[in-house]
Amino acid sequence: MSAGQPPIDSPEIRRLTPVIGPGYTYGSVTDKISAIVLTRPTSLGWFIGFSIAFSLMGLMTVAIGWLIIKGVGIWGINIPIGWGFAIVNFVWWIGIGHAGTLISAILFLLNQKWRTSINRFAEAMTLFAVACAGIFPLIHTGRPWMAFYMFPYPSTMGLWPQFRSPLIWDVFAVSTYGTVSLLFWFVGLIPDLATLRDRSVQKPMKIIYGMLSMGWRGSARHWHRYQSAYLLLAGLATPLVLSVHTVVSFDFAIAIVPGWHTTIFPPYFVAGAIYSGFAMVLTIAIPLRKAYGLEDFITMRHLDNMAKVMLATGLIVAYGYFFEFFMSLYSGNKFDVFLVQQRLHGPYAPYYYALILCNILTPQLLWSYKMRHNVAILFIMSIVVNIGMWLERFVIVVISLTRDFVPSAWGRYSPTFWDWATFIGTMGMFVTLIFLFVRVLPAISIAEMRELVAETSEDDK
Amino acid sequence: MLHRSHIYGVMGEFETPEQLIHAVEKVREAGYRRLDAYAPFPVEGLSEALGLKRNLVPFITLLGGLAGGLGGFGFQYWAMAITYPMNIGGRPLNSWPAFIPVTFELTVLGAALSAVFGMLALNKLPQPHHPVFNVHRFTHASSDRFFVCIEARDPKFHLADTARFLQSLHAHHVSEVSDD
Numbered sequence: 001m002s003a004g005q006p007p008i009d010s011p012e013i014r015r016l017t018p019v020i021g022p023g024y025t026y027g028s029v030t031d032k033i034s035a036i037v038l039t040r041p042t043s044l045g046w047f048i049g050f051s052i053a054f055s056l057m058g059l060m061t062v063a064i065g066w067l068i069i070k071g072v073g074i075w076g077i078n079i080p081i082g083w084g085f086a087i088v089n090f091v092w093w094i095g096i097g098h099a100g101t102l103i104s105a106i107l108f109l110l111n112q113k114w115r116t117s118i119n120r121f122a123e124a125m126t127l128f129a130v131a132c133a134g135i136f137p138l139i140h141t142g143r144p145w146m147a148f149y150m151f152p153y154p155s156t157m158g159l160w161p162q163f164r165s166p167l168i169w170d171v172f173a174v175s176t177y178g179t180v181s182l183l184f185w186f187v188g189l190i191p192d193l194a195t196l197r198d199r200s201v202q203k204p205m206k207i208i209y210g211m212l213s214m215g216w217r218g219s220a221r222h223w224h225r226y227q228s229a230y231l232l233l234a235g236l237a238t239p240l241v242l243s244v245h246t247v248v249s250f251d252f253a254i255a256i257v258p259g260w261h262t263t264i265f266p267p268y269f270v271a272g273a274i275y276s277g278f279a280m281v282l283t284i285a286i287p288l289r290k291a292y293g294l295e296d297f298i299t300m301r302h303l304d305n306m307a308k309v310m311l312a313t314g315l316i317v318a319y320g321y322f323f324e325f326f327m328s329l330y331s332g333n334k335f336d337v338f339l340v341q342q343r344l345h346g347p348y349a350p351y352y353y354a355l356i357l358c359n360i361l362t363p364q365l366l367w368s369y370k371m372r373h374n375v376a377i378l379f380i381m382s383i384v385v386n387i388g389m390w391l392e393r394f395v396i397v398v399i400s401l402t403r404d405f406v407p408s409a410w411g412r413y414s415p416t417f418w419d420w421a422t423f424i425g426t427m428g429m430f431v432t433l434i435f436l437f438v439r440v441l442p443a444i445s446i447a448e449m450r451e452l453v454a455e456t457s458e459d460d461k
Numbered sequence: 462m463l464h465r466s467h468i469y470g471v472m473g474e475f476e477t478p479e480q481l482i483h484a485v486e487k488v489r490e491a492g493y494r495r496l497d498a499y500a501p502f503p504v505e506g507l508s509e510a511l512g513l514k515r516n517l518v519p520f521i522t523l524l525g526g527l528a529g530g531l532g533g534f535g536f537q538y539w540a541m542a543i544t545y546p547m548n549i550g551g552r553p554l555n556s557w558p559a560f561i562p563v564t565f566e567l568t569v570l571g572a573a574l575s576a577v578f579g580m581l582a583l584n585k586l587p588q589p590h591h592p593v594f595n596v597h598r599f600t601h602a603s604s605d606r607f608f609v610c611i612e613a614r615d616p617k618f619h620l621a622d623t624a625r626f627l628q629s630l631h632a633h634h635v636s637e638v639s640d641d
Contacts, residue, residue: 027605158539164559198600214587228582
């Protein structure tokens with residue numbers, strides 16, 4: 001900002017809250033971030049949080065074990081509601097992952113500097129969310145040990161998967177997404193693993209980080225190719241992330257069930273995915289920066305930007321709800337009109353109103369600068385949006401399936417203890433993985449932070 | 462002093478990326494060609510200073526993407542239309558629009574895998590050990606220092622002269638890199 005310095009308190013200055021606190025050097029960012037992994041003692045809070053999360057993960061293991069023994073009958077699903085919690089939770093988790101890829105790939109292509117300190121753990125969040133998501137369709141098959149049937153392998157029966165089915169598209173979309181997210185995350189980690197190798201004191205740590213870093217030595221020739229590969233991965237992950245939730249929405253949209261058979265599903269699923277994902281990034285970032293004193297790296301600017309993305313995608317989602325509603329009425333199709341009535345007045349209407357409250361009304365508070373800069377409010381809001389997005393999937397899956405064409409095929413759905421145990425258990429697994437990740441890998445990309453230090457010091461000149 | 466054949470090169474340490482680029486330019490002006498620079502993050506302009514040309518990673522990625530896409534589509538066509546054709550209400554066997562999602566995913570998968578593994582292969586990684594790690598201060602190459610290494614296989618290389626030359630570029634430290 002060379003031309004005319006604005007006064008200190010002006011909105012211009014506030015808008016430009018830096019993406020990194022003042023006075024950092026290459027050495028000090030390295031020290032500060034690697035210390036979390038290498039030298040800082042593991043806090044009591046970490047152990048308590050980890051124990052709770054790990055216990056919940058144990059609950060998941062029990063729930064899945066029981067499921068494998070007894071079969072899917074332990075869940076609340078029955079004809080006509082064959083999908084239930086398994087699909088609701090699958091769509092919810094996979095959507096959460098989307099923000100990680102958006103931050104790491106799309107914001108990278110758009111050259112947004114503020115992505116730097118949040119991309120690493122957002123990508124980790126993506127991976128863990130995809131892992132949680134993957135569990136659900138797998139166990140929903142009823143016989144998860146037969147899941148390899150979904151992949152095209154040369155079987156003795158000469159059978160191939162039905163490639164015209166959206167469920168098979170899903171298998172390819174989700175497994176590609178998981179693989180590419182893992183690659184992207186790992187490539188980003190290589191230089192940081194080398195840093196940890198060079199800075200760890202104990203021999204076993206040196207060996208483990210050394211092996212994982214594959215002998216990275218920061219050679220200019222290596223960086224040259226590394227940057228090409230990273231840029232290409234970002235370019236590939238961008239259409240990929242948009243395609244994944246599109247394909248997930250096809251699971252619904254290709255079917256002719258009222259409320260599902262609509263062309264607005266792909267874009268509004270993608271927007272909803274990014275919406276819930278940014279909510280989850282905030283849910284993780286706010287305690288993380290507090291617990292490890294990272295306020296200089298994850299600044300108010302980051303939280304503010306994420307809140308704005310949430311607001312924007314929330315409005316796209318609201319537009320989606322409105323047009324879903326409008327098109328059903330405008331089409332004059334009596335099944336679609338009936339479905340709208342069921343959403344507003346049917347047995348699951350409270351869920352629909354709760355969804356509108358969580359996803360459309362509450363986030364409007366984010367228009368206010370004060371609200372966006374109140375960390376406690378942001379944290380609560382992020383959880384409200386997470387709940388809202390889960391309700392959205394519940395409304396889509398359950399209301400349509402309980403009220404399709406013929407009244408004799410109508411039904412009711414209520415989840416059982418095991419449904420809840422599996423769902424809460426996957427949250428435990430997610431949080432367990434986040435805790436382990438924060439403890440053993442740098443939660444913020446050190447190499448990119450050094451680059452940011454170099455760029456900001458150039459700006460100062 | 463080590464015998465010349467046991468020397469990998471001579472390494473100079475610098476404090477800022479600007480000094481590093483300046484040093485690399487001078488080293489190349491002095492006629493050295495076998496050299497490499499080491500930095501804790503990708504330094505803008507360093508590739509140009511070293512005279513690095515365009516690399517092969519994008520091309521490999523293109524090949525991987527093409528293989529994934531063509532292979533993916535071809536496989537679906539073969540499975541759905543040739544080896545296990547199912548006549549469903551007389552609809553065409555080559556129902557290509559329905560093959561697009563999987564084709565797209567496999568294109569991305571092929572391209573991403575070849576971008577990463579192509580990059581690693583061209584970089585000859587994993588390579589757990591390398592002579593530059595013998596330099597004690599090289600641990601700083603992954604945090605806050607920048608290094609230039611002139612390698613012994615350069616025809617102009619002469620241990621004492623090259624070291625003196627690096628010293629003249631205001632290197633913070635100059636060290637020999639042994640080769641074992």
